[in-house]
Amino acid sequence: MASLLKELPSMSTILAAYASLSAMAMLIRTILNEMIPKPMQRFINTKFSNLVSKYLSSNFTFIIEERWQAVYNETFRAVEVYLPTRIGPSTDKLLLGSNDINNPTSPPKRKIPSDCKIIDEFEGITLEWTLHVKESEKYYIPDKKTYHLTCKKRVRELVEQKYFPHIAKTAQTILSKREKLNIYTYNQDRSRWESAVFKHPARFETLAMEPELKQFIMDDLDSFVGRKDFFENVGRAWKRGYLLFGPPGTGKSSLVAAIANYLNYNVYDLQFQSVRNDADLRRILTSTTNRSILLIEDIDCSTKISKDRGKLKNDREKEGEVGRTDRPSAIDPGVTLSGLLNFIDGLWSSCGNERIIIFTTNHKEKLDPALLRPGRMDVHIHMGYCTPTGFRKLATTYLGIKDDKLFGPIDDLIKVVEVTPAEVAQQLMIKSDDPEAALHGLITYLNTKKDKVGEDVIQQEEEAKDENNKNDGNQTKEPDESKTGCIYLS
Structure with a gap:
């Protein structure tokens, strides 16, 4: 045993040998790194790892x-x-x-x-x-x-x-x-959806909307959620399209929040300005999850989608562009109407289940008719001005009262004055701690709005009369048929 120990190399010899081998390995590694390209190195490493x-x-x-x-x-x-x-x-x-x-x-x-x-x-x-x-x-x-x-x-x-x-x-x-919902927005720079916690207080119980319309929407949502087998049997994608249209402040966004809270669905809020082209749109939308709401607000603000194809053709004819082959069919970059239609009602619409697509617009008349047909926008909901029923709901929500002697005069004013639920809610919030003062303030606001509307009508009539007189006095100018002097109030 003693003789065997004497034959073993000393510690200093072992360390010296290890240092020599390490130096040699480092030298070889340095030479290989200098001589062999990076892609070849990765290939060799992969093959070696797979072999091991x-x-x-x-x-x-x-x-x-x-x-x-x-x-x-x-x-x-x-x-x-x-x-x-x-x-x-x-x-x-x-x-x-x-x-x-x-x-x-x-x-x-x-x-x-x-x-x-x-x-x-x-x-x-x-x-x-x-x-x-x-x-x-x-x-x-x-x-x-x-x-x-x-x-x-x-x-x-x-x-x-x-x-x-x-x-x-x-x-x-x-x-x-899940107890919390998320709202997603698309980050164009990072090419991905980013989320925030969605805590919107809107519920169907608090919406200033006609009870029949609210019940219709809830019944339609319940029917959609429970008809998976039906959609499969009839060969349709399990999705539902809603169009919310009406003036600003009539509660379109609140209705979207109420739908999300009712179904417990996340919301994907898509702005077309953040989408580069139709291919990008498909990739973005296929990244959304099932059981979700895709929200596209103010769709009329996208010129390519809001203008129908006939109008675009007329515009090009006026610009003398008919017959040109060097100009692409898309008038401006970004999402085209064709790209949007192919996703919401084409073959790509089957890439996902239990999805609700909601469009909002202030001007329904600007949308291409192809967007409005069933299968794309199945349910059209007009979000109009405040009604007496809507006002009473807002009074209950904001003031905690269901009836008052001032309700009658306010009902009469709301029937003749175009006022949005947002405007009524704002007036009630000013003095919500004093219901009587809040109702008096609302009456004052409605009367002021009524008087202003009357003044605007008179002014428009006078301007139209002056224009007609001017045209009558000018014998060399052809009459402008677009200015008839008639006042149309919506």
Whole structure:
């Protein structure tokens, strides 16, 4: 034994040999890095890792990407909801944050950061999750996110057949019991939806709307939600389109919030100005989730969509552009009417279930007739001026009273004065602590508005009369048939 120990090299000899080998390895690595291009290095590393994994490793890895072909990966969504519930002592790091601006003191939400390991147990099997994020080199292309699930090769089939369905069911249960809704807006620079907590107080019970109309909307929503089999049997996508039209301040946004709260659906608020083209629109809309509301407000503000195709043709004829082949069919960049129609009622409309699409506009007459037909905008709801019934609902909500001696005069004024529910609510809020003073203030406001409308009518009549007289005195000028002097009050 003693002779054997004497034959062993000394510690200094071992260290010297290790230093020589390390220096040689570093030299070889430096030479290879200088001589072999980066893509070739990555290829060699990948092949070497695969070789080691194939013959030496007993593990198997499932990879779940954020997008699956042309649409969002529902398995990825389920994992994203499920994993924060499996955070345990072995988790080495976490993302914490809150987007609830209404309750800054609420506990922060948990999210999984990049390269964080989550250990889960299922039927006696140990499973390891990791989130990998590859940053995009181009600002308009989102980062690529993938979840990696590592397990033993021998349990691969059990994980695939039982564990993933377990994740999907658990995620569905979590989403169905969610207490908070989110509202999403599309970030064009980062090419993704970003959310905030949606806490809007509007309910059908508080809307200043005719009871029959409210009941019709709720019945229609209930019918839509409960008719999944019907839509499948008749071969139609499970979606519903609503058009809310009327003057500003008539409660269109409040109705959208009431629908979201009634159905417990998240809201995706899309501004067409943030969409580059039709292809971008398809990618954006296929990234929305099922059981959600897609809101497109003030659709008439998009010239390409609000003008019908006949008007566009006439405009081009006036500009002398007919026959030109060097000009594309789209008048301006961005989303085209054809692109929007193809999504809401074309083949792409089947990429998702239980979705409600709501359009709002102040000017229904500006919309292309192709947008208005059933299948695209199934239900047209006119949001008009305040009615006596609407006023009484607002008085109950804001003042806490259901009747008063001043209700009669206010009803009479509301019947002849065009006033929006928003205007009435604002007047009642000024002195909501004194109902009598608030009602008197509303009467004063309505009388002032009535007098102003009368003055405007008189002024318009005088201007029209002066214009007619001017045309009559000018013998060389042809009469302008568009100025007839008639006053049309809506």
